[in-house]
Amino acid sequence: AKDHGGDRYFIYHGDMFQRVAHRVMMEGEVKQALAKGQFSLSLQPQLVAKTNKVHGFEALLRWQHPERGMVSPDDFIPLLENSEHMISLGYWVIRRCFELYKGMRDIGLSDVIIAINLSAAQFTDVNLQSYLEALLKEFDLAAENFELELTEHTLVKDIDKAIVTMDALRLLGFSFAIDDFGTGYSSLAYLKRMPVDVIKIDKSFVVGMLENHADFQIIMSTIAMVKNLGLTVIAEGVETKAQLRTLTENDCDLIQGYYFSKPIPEAGLFDFIGREIVD
Ligand code: C2E
Numbered sequence: 206a207k208d209h210g211g212d213r214y215f216i217y218h219g220d221m222f223q224r225v226a227h228r229v230m231m232e233g234e235v236k237q238a239l240a241k242g243q244f245s246l247s248l249q250p251q252l253v254a255k256t257n258k259v260h261g262f263e264a265l266l267r268w269q270h271p272e273r274g275m276v277s278p279d280d281f282i283p284l285l286e287n288s289e290h291m292i293s294l295g296y297w298v299i300r301r302c303f304e305l306y307k308g309m310r311d312i313g314l315s316d317v318i319i320a321i322n323l324s325a326a327q328f329t330d331v332n333l334q335s336y337l338e339a340l341l342k343e344f345d346l347a348a349e350n351f352e353l354e355l356t357e358h359t360l361v362k363d364i365d366k367a368i369v370t371m372d373a374l375r376l377l378g379f380s381f382a383i384d385d386f387g388t389g390y391s392s393l394a395y396l397k398r399m400p401v402d403v404i405k406i407d408k409s410f411v412v413g414m415l416e417n418h419a420d421f422q423i424i425m426s427t428i429a430m431v432k433n434l435g436l437t438v439i440a441e442g443v444e445t446k447a448q449l450r451t452l453t454e455n456d457c458d459l460i461q462g463y464y465f466s467k468p469i470p471e472a473g474l475f476d477f478i479g480r481e482i483v484d
């Protein structure tokens with residue numbers, strides 16, 4: 206049941222109450238979980254399609270809950286949207302990415318990127334830029350080492366303001382990827398107006414791309430369009446060799462998905478790095 210506001214509000218009142226209660230509980234739990242160190246990151250490699258070289262890693266949040274086990278980010282991040290706790294958690298994620306990058310640089314790896322997911326609340330937070338600038342100084346890292354992933358959902362609120370924020374962060378050297386591309390209502394409008402570097406084809410198109418004609422055509426057109434605009438295109442959710450081969454043959458730049466690697470827990474990251482990847 207969805208609430209549409211207006212008179213429908215009352216019909217779904219019970220449901221709304223439960224959702225609010227659940228959210229309030231979540232917010233409290235997240236605050237505690239941060240203090241208790243229950244969050245970690247997993248890093249999923251992004252590979253250059255034509256060479257199988259590691260291009261970088263997407264940082265994905267993991268919550269090891271003492272009773273509920275591993276809680277999926279899809280089960281708590283949407284609930285926390287617009288909450289101050291999501292902003293704190295988001296800053297924790299960014300700091301952790303800098304720490305991990307410093308660890309990688311210390312073993313001689315400095316030509317990869319870490320892609321960081323930003324929530325809407327975080328992207329519009331007034332402290333974002335100064336926080337990032339402070340971290341660059343503290344860790345002595347280059348902004349070019351980090352890519353910020355935004356969804357259309359993140360951008361939709363105030364496009365003009367989003368562009369101002371993106372321009373400022375790009376001036377520092379950060380790059381931007383549009384995540385889940387094609388799943389929103391106005392992907393093409395964003396592509397035209399946003400100062401982005403990378404387009405991420407959503408995995409919902411990739412999963413059936415070799416069976417479903419429409420998905421296949423959407424992917425091929427997206428790759429061609431993105432390349433013609435001079436931007437980089439990455440496909441996520443690549444699970445099979447056949448998908449990989451088709452995407453590579455059709456000029457998709459980067460590949461992310463279970464076929465190469467599931468997200469790797471922080472502790473296993475340095476074992477992965479340096480390992481030769483053969484498909
Ligand atoms: P996303 O940004 O679209 O991330 C990709 C999701 O696809 C990840 O799910 C990843 O584990 C999964 N995935 C990767 N390769 C494959 C594949 O080959 N097949 C399939 N079926 N799935 C694949 P995950 O880690 O559960 O994250 C879910 C979502 O939670 C993310 O979707 C993102 O929207 C959000 N999220 C995760 N970490 C963060 C974070 O630090 N901050 C924010 N704001 N959101 C995050």
Ligand code: CA
Nearest residue numbers: 263322354384
């Ligand atoms: Ca993402």
Ligand code: CA
Nearest residue numbers: 384385407441
């Ligand atoms: Ca995505």
Ligand code: CA
Nearest residue numbers: 384385407408
């Ligand atoms: Ca997604």
